[in-house]
Amino acid sequence: MHDVAVIGGGVVGCALLRRLALHGMDAVLLERGRDILSGASKANSALLHTGFDAPPDSLELACMRAGYREYLDIRESLGLPLVQTGAVMVAWNEAQQARLPSLLAKAHANGVADVRPLDPGEIARLQPGLAPGALAGLHIPGEHVIDPWSAPLAYVRQAMAHGATVMRDCEVLDGVLEGGAWRLVTPLGDVQARIVINAAGLYGDLVEQFARTPPFEIRPRKGQFVVLDKSAHATVRTIVLPVPDERTKGIIVCPTAFGNVIVGPTAEEQTARDHAATDTATLEALVARGREILPALAGHAVTAIYAGLRPATERSEYRIEALPDQRWISVAGIRSTGLTAALGIARHVLDLFRRHFGPVADAAVPISTPVPNLCESLPRRWMQPDAGEIVCHCERVTRSEIEAALSGPLPAGDLGGLRRRTRVMLGRCQGFHCAGRVARLAAGRLPEFAEHRP
Amino acid sequence: MEPDGTLRIAGPDGPGVLRARAVLLALGTRETPRSARLVGGSRPWGVFTTGALQQLVHGAHQRPCRRAVIVGSELVALSNLLTFRHAGIAPVAIVEDRRRTLVAPPLAWAAGVAFGTPVLTDARPVAIHGTHRVEALEIDHRGRRRILPCDGVIFTGRFVPDAAPLAGSPITMDAGTGGPVVDQYGRTAIPTIFAAGNVLRPVEPSWTAWTEGRAVGRAIAEQLGGRLPAPSRRTTLSAAPPLRFVCPQQWSEPSPLRAALPMQVRSEEDVSGRLRFTAHGEELWGRRARLRTGRRIPVGVRLGDIASGTEVLVEVVRPN
Structure with missing residues (x-):
């Protein structure tokens, strides 16, 4: 019998597991995919947000602020990068310019005191090479770029160091509250837990049905991105934001921790939860939009394309609630801000736990479990004198990094997991050079390399 | 690659630096992925x-x-x-x-x-x-x-030169080929750095790449022996659409050594007409040609001792 079962191994589930384990609870994470981050958390814009434009006085803002602070506090002990890019919001027309003062006031009201207005000259200094026509802007120095995959991996590995269990390929098929505890039915057998936390993301409303008629409905909102070649990286110094409107935060251009540039996301409603498709016309439009904003992006090839799904609900706010009678906590509707907010959400959920389910032990001194660095601006494995064989030359991934990612306490569960842990096959050639070598190293350990030729 | 031609490399022993009196870039090519x-x-x-x-x-x-x-x-x-x-x-x-x-x-x-x-x-x-x-x-x-x-x-296909390490270096790149701009001896904008094979353009079979490697190797030996004139006088060739590229893109003062890279032209689309090389509006060479998309057209032009700095235009003139 576990103290708590967390359903969903996205960034929120990983952060929850860490928080619970730090407080001495016997926690188990149940993830339906072959690896953590198989759903919404595998594809986002990889930004650490200040919350400057979050809804004032909202739970979302509180969780973002707390998550932001905690990320900065723990990142060094977990080996997590922080690329201090800041962000520049650019108004390209008078209607957008007219919205800047209220955005500035909102930022200050949200506690992000260092946001300040910019004139066109200052914009050009912060991001040289922008298209002409910027009328005014805002500088948000605290917006930063992080590694969206290593962070949750580090959370979950720290949780495991503190005794938590992770079960993958483990979809919860049914859940029954009997005798004061939950029995969760999974393909790997029944899992018993005193309390269940629903962090099932895109499947949140389906999982919620085990506890009650869901008061929310997941309405996946898709965002498509293009990733430009590393050659484009030097031209993008900061996160370039448009002025948001009611519906979307708009198309951004920003550097990634891995030394690329991304342009996106779109915001498209869809019903399917399990696939996020790109389409050529939209991708072409993103490439064109990137060049419109920053003409120097022309001529840089596209390295990768992807689409992510935000687990939005019919309402815009987070849907976090404890159900004491059901011994259940819902953590739903965590939209695009989840990567930033996850650590804060975990603290908030711990408070709910304390309030509704009794006392909680103080946090233990965290065991330091650093993850390997993948950030281009920090020392990487290939830079060390004992680097050994380099398997993927586009992303400079060594054999030792691949072998490490295939072993240890939470080895990659599929090729996607290996890519997220190492960057292998994610570069400009997309495996043209290294696919065979990777297959030889991973044969028998990843489902993709299971079939030998006759 | 550093501005002075110094190579920064990475290998099993970590990063390193290489300097050489001559470098041959044989980076090859790769396909365009999905x-x-x-x-x-x-x-x-x-x-x-x-x-x-x-x-x-x-x-x-x-x-x-x-x-x-x-x-x-x-x-x-x-x-x-x-x-x-x-x-x-x-x-x-x-x-x-x-x-x-x-x-x-x-x-x-x-x-x-x-x-x-x-x-x-x-x-x-x-x-x-x-x-x-x-x-x-x-x-x-x-x-x-x-x-x-x-x-x-x-x-499959849509090969592109695998020239990523040259990004940010002083080596001039050709948007048409995707590879470095070279003269007939394979010399790039840094005269001690040569290139041969499929890093030059998409795409030739392996034996052609091998032949080019040998020929540019000879040019390197000549240059190291002081027998190849410095590429101070370069003529530039440029291809007009629908031609995708002409390669090599430069012609240096010739030496007794034959050109290492035979000149070729490729077209973006199927086109027929007179393929011609002109300078100052005057035809240097021309012939009727039927160009098929992406296929090599060998060119017999002899630029000889054309005056340096001349701009040579390569184009297809379609019959009216």
Whole structure:
């Protein structure tokens, strides 16, 4: 019998597991995919947000602020990068310019005191090479770029160091509250837990049905991105934001921790939860939009394309609630801000736990479990004198990094997991050079390399 | 590469620095993968380039898919058919977005007969479907959507020089070839740095790359021996659309050593007319030519001791 079962191994589930384990609870994470981050958390814009434009006085803002602070506090002990890019919001027309003062006031009201207005000259200094026509802007120095995959991996590995269990390929098929505890039915057998936390993301409303008629409905909102070649990286110094409107935060251009540039996301409603498709016309439009904003992006090839799904609900706010009678906590509707907010959400959920389910032990001194660095601006494995064989030359991934990612306490569960842990096959050639070598190293350990030729 | 031609390298012993009196860039080429072609859909396992597939099959003894569609009809598409046969993969179709296959039609026809593979022209991949594995390729075939059920999609050809290490270096690049600008001896903008083979342009068979390597190697030996005049007087050649490139793109003062790189021209589209090299409006060389998309047209132009700094325009003049 576990103290708590967390359903969903996205960034929120990983952060929850860490928080619970730090407080001495016997926690188990149940993830339906072959690896953590198989759903919404595998594809986002990889930004650490200040919350400057979050809804004032909202739970979302509180969780973002707390998550932001905690990320900065723990990142060094977990080996997590922080690329201090800041962000520049650019108004390209008078209607957008007219919205800047209220955005500035909102930022200050949200506690992000260092946001300040910019004139066109200052914009050009912060991001040289922008298209002409910027009328005014805002500088948000605290917006930063992080590694969206290593962070949750580090959370979950720290949780495991503190005794938590992770079960993958483990979809919860049914859940029954009997005798004061939950029995969760999974393909790997029944899992018993005193309390269940629903962090099932895109499947949140389906999982919620085990506890009650869901008061929310997941309405996946898709965002498509293009990733430009590393050659484009030097031209993008900061996160370039448009002025948001009611519906979307708009198309951004920003550097990634891995030394690329991304342009996106779109915001498209869809019903399917399990696939996020790109389409050529939209991708072409993103490439064109990137060049419109920053003409120097022309001529840089596209390295990768992807689409992510935000687990939005019919309402815009987070849907976090404890159900004491059901011994259940819902953590739903965590939209695009989840990567930033996850650590804060975990603290908030711990408070709910304390309030509704009794006392909680103080946090233990965290065991330091650093993850390997993948950030281009920090020392990487290939830079060390004992680097050994380099398997993927586009992303400079060594054999030792691949072998490490295939072993240890939470080895990659599929090729996607290996890519997220190492960057292998994610570069400009997309495996043209290294696919065979990777297959030889991973044969028998990843489902993709299971079939030998006759 | 540093501005002075110093090479920063990475190997099993970590990063290092190399300086040499001459460097030959033989970086080669690679295919354009699905992502750079902006083919939409989901991202399941089973989408490869020829290079990746052949390594998986021959290097890792894998059968990564059982029924696959081949996208593209360059020569390398046929190489896939052989790999398929070796690995026990059934070819579903060859899909080419142009109106004609890029290999000579009899070869495509042979593919159909020998391998029983339908060759669909004017057929553009639209989306890849599937969750964990590829389940189908959706194509636009002559304006109509079709679903080709398969568990593999191989993106073949559309080779690009693998010139990424040159980004940010002082070596001048040619947008038409995707490779470095070189003179007839393979010299780049840094005269001690030479280039040969498929880093120069898409794409030649391996024996041509080998021949170029030998010839540019000789030029390096001549230069190291002080017998190749410094490339101080360079003539620049540029190709006008629909020509995609002329290579080499520069002509230096000749020496007794023959040009290491035979001059060639390639076109973006099928076009017929008079292929001509002109300088100051005067024709230096010309002949009637029928250019097929992507195919090499050898050029017999002798630029000899053309005055340095001359701009040579290469164009196709279509008959009225």
